[in-house]
Amino acid sequence: xxxxxxxxxxxxxxxxxxxxxxxxxxxxxxxxxxxxxxxxxxxxxxxxxxxxxxxxxxxxxxxxxxxxxxxxxxxxxxxxxxxxxxxxxxxxxxxxxxxxxxxxxxxxxxxxxxxxxxxxxxxxxxxxxxxxxxxxxxxxxxxxxxxxxxxxxxxxxxxxxxxxxxxxxxxxxxxxxxxxxxxxxxxxxxxxxxxxxxxxxxxxxxxxxxxxxxxxxxxxxxxxxxxxxxxxxxxxxxxxxxxxxxxxxxxxxxxxxxxxxxxxxxxxxxxxxxxxxxxxxxxxxxxxxxxxxxxxxxxxxxxxxxxxxxxxxxxxxxxxxxxxxxxxxxxxxxxxxxxxxxxxxxxxxxxxxxxxxxxxxxxxxxxxxxxxxxxxxxxxxxxxxxxxxxxxxxxxxxxxxxxxxxxxxxxxxxxxxxxxxxxxxxxxxxxxxxxxxxxxxxxxxxxxxxxxxxxxxxxxxxxxxxxxxxxxxxxxxxxxxxxxxxxxxxxxxxxxxxxxxxxxxxxxxxxxxxxxxxxxxxxxxxxxxxxxxxxxxxxxxxxxxxxxxxxxxxxxxxxxxxxxxxxxxxxxxxxxxxxxxxxxxxxxxxxxxxxxxxxxxxxxxxxxxxxxxxxxxxxxxxxxxxxxxxxxxxxxx
Numbered sequence: 139x140x141x142x143x144x145x146x147x148x149x150x151x152x153x154x155x156x157x158x159x160x161x162x163x164x165x166x167x168x169x170x171x172x173x174x175x176x177x178x179x180x181x182x183x184x185x186x187x188x189x190x191x192x193x194x195x196x197x198x199x200x201x202x203x204x205x206x207x208x209x210x211x212x213x214x215x216x217x218x219x220x221x222x223x224x225x226x227x228x229x230x231x232x233x234x235x236x237x238x239x240x241x242x243x244x245x246x247x248x249x250x251x252x253x254x255x256x257x258x259x260x261x262x263x264x265x266x267x268x269x270x271x272x273x274x275x276x277x278x279x280x281x282x283x284x285x286x287x288x289x290x291x292x293x294x295x296x297x298x299x300x301x302x303x304x305x306x307x308x309x310x311x312x313x314x315x316x317x318x319x320x321x322x323x324x325x326x327x328x329x330x331x332x333x334x335x336x337x338x339x340x341x342x343x344x345x346x347x348x349x350x351x352x353x354x355x356x357x358x359x360x361x362x363x364x365x366x367x368x369x370x371x372x373x374x375x376x377x378x379x380x381x382x383x384x385x386x387x388x389x390x391x392x393x394x395x396x397x398x399x400x401x402x403x404x405x406x407x408x409x410x411x412x413x414x415x416x417x418x419x420x421x422x423x424x425x426x427x428x429x430x431x432x433x434x435x436x437x438x439x440x441x442x443x444x445x446x447x448x449x450x451x452x453x454x455x456x457x458x459x460x461x462x463x464x465x466x467x468x469x470x471x472x473x474x475x476x477x478x479x480x481x482x483x484x485x486x487x488x489x490x491x492x493x494x495x496x497x498x499x500x501x502x503x504x505x506x507x508x509x510x511x512x513x514x515x516x517x518x519x520x521x522x523x524x525x526x527x528x529x530x531x532x533x534x535x536x537x538x539x540x541x542x543x544x545x546x547x548x549x550x551x552x553x554x555x556x557x558x559x560x561x562x563x564x565x566x567x568x569x570x571x572x573x574x575x576x577x578x579x580x581x582x583x584x585x586x587x588x589x590x591x592x593x594x595x596x597x598x599x600x601x602x603x604x605x606x607x608x609x610x611x612x613x614x615x616x617x618x619x620x621x622x623x624x625x626x627x628x629x630x631x632x633x634x635x636x637x638x639x640x641x642x643x644x645x646x647x648x649x650x651x652x653x654x655x656x657x658x659x660x661x662x663x664x665x666x667x668x669x670x671x672x673x674x675x676x677x678x679x680x681x682x683x684x685x686x687x688x689x690x691x692x693x694x695x696x697x698x699x700x701x702x703x704x705x706x707x708x709x710x711x712x713x714x715x716x717x718x719x720x721x722x723x724x725x726x727x728x729x730x731x732x733x734x735x736x737x738x739x740x741x742x743x744x745x746x747x748x749x750x751x752x753x754x755x756x757x758x759x760x761x762x763x764x765x766x767x768x769x770x771x772x773x774x775x
Contacts, residue, residue, distance in 0.1 A: 187275055188264070191208070193210050194208050194209060194210055194260075195207060195208060195209050195210070195211075195214055195256075195259045195260050195262075196262065196263045196274075196275055196278050196279070197278060197279050198277075198278035198279050198280070198281070198282035198283055199259050199262055199263075199278050199282075199283050199285065200282065200283070200284045200285065201214075201218055201222070201255045201256075201258075201259055201284070201285050201286075201287055202218075202222055202224070202255075202284070202285075202286065202287045202350045203284065204217060204218055204221045204222055206218065206256065206259050209256075210260075211253070211256040211257055211259075211260050212256075214252075214255075214256035214259055214260070215252040215253040215255070215256040216252075218250075218252040218255050218256060218287070219250075219252040222250060222252065222255075222287060222350070224243060224250065224350045224351075225242065225243045225244040225248045225249065225250045225289075226242055226243075226244050227242070228242055228243045228350070228351075228352050229241075229242065229352045230242070230243060230246060230343070230346060230347070230352070230353065230354075230355055231353070231354040231355070232300075232303060232339075232354070232355055232357055233354060233357070234303075234307050234357055234359065237306070237307065239303055241299060243347050245295070245299070246295055246296045246299055246343065246347065247291055247292030247293060247294065247295030247296045248289055248290075248291055248292075248347045249289060249290040249291075249292065250287060250288075250289045251287075251288045251289055251290060254288035255285070255287045255288040257288075258285055258288055259285055262274055262278065262283065262285060263275040263278060286348065286350075287350055289347075289348075289350075291344060291347060293340060293344075296340055296343055297336060297340060300334065300336045300339050300340060300343075301336055303334060303357070304333070304334035304336060307332060307334055307357075307359070308332060308333050308334060309329065309331060309332050310329070310331050311328075311329065311330065311331025311362045311363070311364050312326075312328055312329040312331075312364060313328050313364045313365060313366055314326065314327055314328035314364065314366045314367060314368060314369035314424065315328075315369065316369045316372055316373055316376065316412045316424060317412075318376060318380075318407055318410045318411070318412070319407075320404065320407045320408070321380045321403045321404060321407045322407075323373055323376045323377045323380065325369050325370065325372075325373035326369070327367065327368060327369060327370065328364040328366055328367040328368065328369070329364065329367075330361055330362065330363050330364065330367070331361065331362035331363075331364075332359055332360075332361050332362075333359070333360045333361075333362070334357060334358070334359055334360075335358040335359065335360050338358035339355070339356075339357050339358045342355050342356050342357075342358065343355045365414065365416065365421075365422035366414065366421075366422055366423060366424050369424055372412065372424050372425070372426055374490070375426055375488075375489070375490030376410060376426055376490075378490050378492070379403075379406065379410065379426070379487065379490060379492060380403045380406060380407055380410070381403070382403070382492055383400035383401060383402050383403065383406075383492075384400065384401040384406050384487075384492055384493065384494075385398050385399070385400050385492060385493040385494075386398060386399045386400075386401070386440065386483065386493070386494055386495070386496060387493060387494070387495045387496065388444060388495070388496055388498070389495045389496065389498060395444075396440075396443040396444060397440070397443075397444070399436075399440055401436065408429075408432065409428045409429050409432045409433060410426060410427075410428060410429075410487070411426075411427060411428070411429050412424050412425070412426060412427075413425050413427055425488045426487050426488055426490070427484045427487055427488060428480075428483060428484060428487055430480055433480060433483065434476065434480070437474065437476055437479055437480065437496075438476070440474065440496070441473070441474035441476065444472065444473075444474050444496065444498070445471075445472065445473050445474060446469075446471055446472055447471045447501075447560075448468075448469065448470055448471030448501040448502060448503040448504075449466075449468055449469040449471070449503055450468055450503045450504055450505035450548075450549045451464050451466060451467055451468040451503070451505055451506055451507040451509060451549075452464070452465050452466035452546070452547030452548060452549075453465060453509070453511075453516075453547050453549070453657060454546075454547055454657075454659055455511065455516060455519070455657055455659070455674040457519070460511070460517065460518070461511055462509065462510070462511040462514075462516060462657075464507045464508075465546075465547050466547060467507045468503040468505060468506050468507055469503065470500055470501060470502055470503065471500070471501035471502075471503070472498050472499065472500055472501065473498070473499045473501065474496050474497070474498060474499075475497040475498065475499050478497040479496050479497045481497075482494050482495060482496075482497050504551060505549055505655075514549075514654070514655035514657075515552075515652075515653065515654025515655050515675060515676045516654065516655055516656070516657050516674050516675055516676070517674075517675075517676050518674065518675075518676065518677060519672055519673070519674055520604060520656075520673050520674065520675045520676070520677050521600050521601075521603060521604035521671075521672065521673035522600075522670065522671070522672045522673075523596060523599045523600040523603060523670070523671050524596075524625075524668050524669065524670040524671075525592060525595060525596040525599065525621070525623070525668065525669050525671075526620075526623035526624065526625065526667060526668055527589070527592050527620045527623065527667050527668075527669070528623060528667050529619075529620075529667075530589065530592075530620065530667060533572035533573060533588070533589075534588055534589035534592075535589065535664055535667065536570075536571070536572045536589075537571050537572055537588060537589035537590055538589045538590070538592045538593060538662060538669060539662040539664070540569070540570045540571055541562060541565075541571075541589075541590045541593040542593050542596075542660040542661075542662050542669055543660065543662075544561055544562055544563060545558075545561060545593075545597070545658050545660050545671075546658070546659055546660045547657070547658070547659065548561060548657075548658050549655055549656065549657055549658075550650045550655065550656040550657075550658065551650065551655060552650060552652060552653050552654060552655060553649075553650065553651065554649070554650050555609060555647050555648070555649045556647060556648055556649070556650065557645055557646075557647050558594055558597060558639055558641075558645060558646040558647065559639055559641025559642060559644075559645040559646070560641075560645075562590070562639065562641060565590065565641075571590075573588065590639060591614065591618075591621075591636070591637070591638045591639060592620060592621075592669060593639075593660075593669065594637045594638060594639040594646045595621050595635070595636045595637050595638075596660075596669050596670075596671045597637070597646065597648075597658075597671055598611055598635070598636070598637035598646055598648075599635055599671075600671040600672075600673060601648035602635065602682070602684075602727065603682055604673055604682075605680040605681065605682045605729040605730075605736070606648045606649060606650065606651065607648065607649040607651055607737065607739075608647070608648045608649075608739070608741075609647050609648070609649060610645055610646060610647040611637050611646055611647075611741065612637065612638050612639075612644045612645075612646070613634070613636055613637070613638065613741075613743040613744075613745070614636050614638050614745075615745070615746050615748070616718040616720070616745050616746050616747070616748035617633055617718045617719070617721070617745050617748075618636065618718075621633075621635070621636040630688060630689070631686055631688070633686075633688070633689060633721075633723055633743075633745075634686060634723030634724070634725050634741065634743040635686075635725060635741070636743075650675075652675060652676070652678055653678075654675045654676040654678075655675065656673055656674070656675045657673070657674040657675065658671065658672065658673060658674075659671075659672040659674070660672075678731070679731055679732050680729055680730060680731050680736055681729075681730045682727060682728070682729055682730070683727070683728045683730065684725060684726060684727045684728070685725070685726050686723060686724070686725045686726075687722075687723055687724045687725075688723065689719070689721035689722070689723055689745075690721060690722045690723065690724075691720075691721060691722045692719050692720065692721045693719060693720035693721070693747040694719055694720075694747060695717035695718055695719055695720075695747050695748055695749060695750065696717075696747060696749045697749070698717065698749065698750035698751065698752065698765070698771035699749055699750070699751045699752070699771075700752050700753075700754060700761040700762065700765060700771060701751060701752070701753050701754075702753070702754060702755075702756065702761075703753040703754065703755065704755070704756055706753060706754075706755045707755050707757075708755045708756055708757035709755055709757045709758060710753075710754065710755040710758075711752065711753075711754040711755070711758055711761070711764050711765070711768060711770065712752065712753055712754075712770070713750065713751070713752045713770040713771050714751050714752065714753055715748070715749065715750055715751035716748070716750050717748060717749060717750035718745070718747065718748035719745075719747060720744075720745050720746050720747035720748075721745050722742070722743070722744050722745070723742075723743045723745070724740055724741070724742050724743075725740065725741045725742075725743075726738070726739075726740045727739050727740065727741070750771045751771065752765055752770050752771035
């Protein structure tokens, strides 16, 4: 049997780690030795290179394109001063549109320092850091190095030069202007402002001069645009508007409607004004418009011609059939909307259009021609009152009849406070009224509408005895006999139950405080000299109790006055005012609803003592005897 010997090797990790460390240490030492060797070689190269070019500029070094390699600083400075004439021969150009300014760098404050430039060239590659020095030496030797020239820049000269340029190109910003003088339109277009930014331009110049090359320096110009540059469109619009009358129309006008209305150029010119519109985004603009303070009165005057109240249909109540019968159709009302009309006119003006339409609000009547009495609550007669005016002149009766007719068939809505003056309308000769005696300025004189107070007094008493609230009533200045007449003669109890109307200063009003509509009918009789006023509605159980104090604190009338009037006939003698005692009268009213008090009110009247007045002609020798003879203005004189 063969004998085999085996070798056993014990594995030792610590021994292997020690061997690896020794290897790394040997490699590090070798590397460090290599670095030291390389550094020594560089140092020896740099030292040798420095020795070789001791006192001279290293090869490959130029200053602004002038090669100064191998020269000492003195020779380099001489060569640079000879060849670098840029400060005096160079050209710097500034341009603004077609305007050009040309200067030398020296004129702009640039001073070249050849010695400092030569010294800088000599120092290149001789830095304190040997690695940097060697790198610079190698680079200059291989590819060459160009250094910037050393110079001084006196910015004061450049600043003054640029300011002079700015004085030539700067211009202020101007807004466009539009003026309207009468009918003349004067327009001036806007101008963009321009301002040379001297400091920013100086920075551009510094960069150009540092390059030691000819070139054009950009001028930094700041522009400021006006809010509005062009006003020509508005000027054209203004001239067009002032070339002919401006027309205001009533939309949907029919025959008989007022208008159109025209504003002549000489009146329109002072109204026109120009307003700047500055939106939140976008460019500003000018807009033509009319002065509202001047336009408003014009439209108010037009509105007085256009406006009309809506009219309910008018009816009479047929006492037999107990139905309503229409006697006048309803009509729509219209009212000029002043605010929106002004806006509409301004929009037309802004567009340069010579016309515009009024903006109208249409108001529908509450009661049409086909209204049903039962639906309105008009089912029966609730009040009837008759007043008497015996002894009235024909003109006074004409006025009573004319005024009373305005209220025949008129409806009063539930809750409405009825204004007599509003319904009465215009009192003039054109409206059918005649001249008769009226109280005015403390005198009884001839005036249009004398006798209308017979109508207001009759309505007052109808509302009084009907139990309706009366928020407004004015008595006459003195007691008038007409208003104390009854069917049987004079009734003193009626004193203090009169009402006068002189609209819009003096009005009579009552309130329909029922849930039912109220229909009024008026009946005038020239034969019996009476005026009857009827209320139709639905009875709600109200009744009236009233008491009067009668005349109190009575003051006698002053003595009559006899006055010469050269304008009347020579022998004429006539009484124009009648005496009346002054007195205070209080009328108390209690309105009951069944057996409960609905409300209580009182009417206090203070009548003045009134003087009788007679006028006589120049031919009357003894007016007092004539007064006694005629029994006029005679009260015991």
